[in-house]
Amino acid sequence: MHVEVNGTTLRLVQGDITNQRVDAVVNAANSSLMGGGGVDGAIHRKGGPEILEACKKVREEMGGAKLPTGEAVTTTAGNMPVEKVIHTVGPVWKGGDAGEYELLANAYRHSLEQAAEHGLKTVAFPSISTGAYGFPIEEAAEVAIETIREFLENHPDTFDEVRMVLFSVDDLQEYERALM
Numbered sequence: 001m002h003v004e005v006n007g008t009t010l011r012l013v014q015g016d017i018t019n020q021r022v023d024a025v026v027n028a029a030n031s032s033l034m035g036g037g038g039v040d041g042a043i044h045r046k047g048g049p050e051i052l053e054a055c056k057k058v059r060e061e062m063g064g065a066k067l068p069t070g071e072a073v074t075t076t077a078g079n080m081p082v083e084k085v086i087h088t089v090g091p092v093w094k095g096g097d098a099g100e101y102e103l104l105a106n107a108y109r110h111s112l113e114q115a116a117e118h119g120l121k122t123v124a125f126p127s128i129s130t131g132a133y134g135f136p137i138e139e140a141a142e143v144a145i146e147t148i149r150e151f152l153e154n155h156p157d158t159f160d161e162v163r164m165v166l167f168s169v170d171d172l173q174e175y176e177r178a179l180m
């Protein structure tokens with residue numbers, strides 16, 4: 001399923017984020033940037049040690065500080081067949097009253113800003129925060145679609161395609177509902 005937003009295709013697909021032919025994939029990382037499970041594990045496995053090396057360098061450049069929730073940074077994609085990996089940190093779900101919605105929107109927005117700054121024309125996102133971080137999928141889908149749509153409306157001619165890559169059919173259906 002896809003829609004056009006101000007000249008950019010916003011597409012929803014079921015699949016594996018590491019198999020996408022795009023310019024950049026977004027990683028649902030954690031603040032340490034040192035890898036983990038889920039999407040993070042899959043991207044580091046496929047991209048190889050170069051990505052971790054680049055992440056260590058980013059941490060050094062930040063004086064050792066962790067990447068705050070909702071922020072995003074860009075590194076090499078190592079052996080992955082894409083140009084860049086954009087690492088962002090989604091919020092851990094704590095019931096909904098701890099700023100989770102705004103933090104999740106920030107993660108999408110800052111990832112898109114990174115892609116735009118690096119001139120990356122096609123970007124694939126996983127469903128940030130809805131795995132290990134426990135964000136309810138229905139609410140997360142609404143935040144993701146609304147935030148991407150608004151960004152595209154405000155940034156014409158920036159991207160060719162923004163793609164949400166959902167791991168399961170159920171997740172895809174939640175995002176389709178949010179897009180309709």
Ligand code: AR6
Pocket residue numbers: 015016017018028029030035036037038039040041042090126127128129130131132133134165166167168171
């Ligand atoms: N391709 C696409 N989607 C995937 C893939 C894949 N290869 N693998 C999992 N998903 P998660 P989070 C889906 O846990 O909730 C890590 O340990 C998954 O089904 O990857 O933001 C990090 O280091 C779910 O719908 O990310 C952090 O510590 C969605 O991707 C923490 O997990 C996100 O699940 C981040 O948790």
